Amino acid sequence: MLFFSYFKDLVGQEVxxxxxxxxxxxxxxxxxxQYLNIKLENTRVVDQDKYPHMLSVRNCFIRGSVVRxxxxxxxxxxxxxxxxxxxxxxxxx
Amino acid sequence: MSGExxxxxxxxxxxxxxxxxxxxxxxxxxxxxxxxxxxxxxxHLNMILGDVExxxxxxxxxxxxxxxxxRTTKRNIQFLFVRGDGVILVSPPLRAx
Numbered sequence: 001m002l003f004f005s006y007f008k009d010l011v012g013q014e015v016x017x018x019x020x021x022x023x024x025x026x027x028x029x030x031x032x033x034q035y036l037n038i039k040l041e042n043t044r045v046v047d048q049d050k051y052p053h054m055l056s057v058r059n060c061f062i063r064g065s066v067v068r069x070x071x072x073x074x075x076x077x078x079x080x081x082x083x084x085x086x087x088x089x090x091x092x093x
Numbered sequence: 094m095s096g097e098x099x100x101x102x103x104x105x106x107x108x109x110x111x112x113x114x115x116x117x118x119x120x121x122x123x124x125x126x127x128x129x130x131x132x133x134x135x136x137h138l139n140m141i142l143g144d145v146e147x148x149x150x151x152x153x154x155x156x157x158x159x160x161x162x163x164r165t166t167k168r169n170i171q172f173l174f175v176r177g178d179g180v181i182l183v184s185p186p187l188r189a190x
Contacts, residue, residue: 070174
């Protein structure tokens with residue numbers, strides 16, 4: 001639940017989602033669900049030379065299970081809030 | 094469960110709880126390693142790390158000598174969410190001597 005809530009608060013911000021097949025997509029976080037499926041808007045592929053077939057894709061849904069990393073905006077991370085949430089989660093939240 | 098910040102390790106995840114706000118080492122699938130400060134985690138081992146250094150190790154075979162050439166690629170990321178299903182192991186703080 002921790003990360004679902006966290007990503008919900010991040011809606012509207014720019015993130016870079018890196019997939020398990022090494023494709024990295026940057027875009028505005030539109031929505032997220034409990035599986036951490038992600039919908040991005042105004043997307044662009046980070047390495048366009050390597051993945052030219054994605055040039056015309058502007059919106060996309062990403063299945064949560066294919067995500068490796070999400071690079072987060074530095075001002076979207078409240079470290080103290082995260083620590084508290086993580087401890088609560090560890091206690092069985 | 095016991096008190097607020099119990100320092101004993103009863104189950105494996107306690108070890109990670111005690112590493113909050115400390116620099117940890119994470120080994121991932123596809124020959125990737127991360128070092129960074131642990132800011133959040135859950136039972137799937139999804140994590141948020143700060144000041145992350147990622148090291149990717151690749152092994153190439155030389156066409157002529159058939160020697161293995163090990164290459165490492167490094168990059169730094171300020172804040173990174175890591176999906177837990179790629180995690181192989183997590184090692185607690187790298188204590189400075």
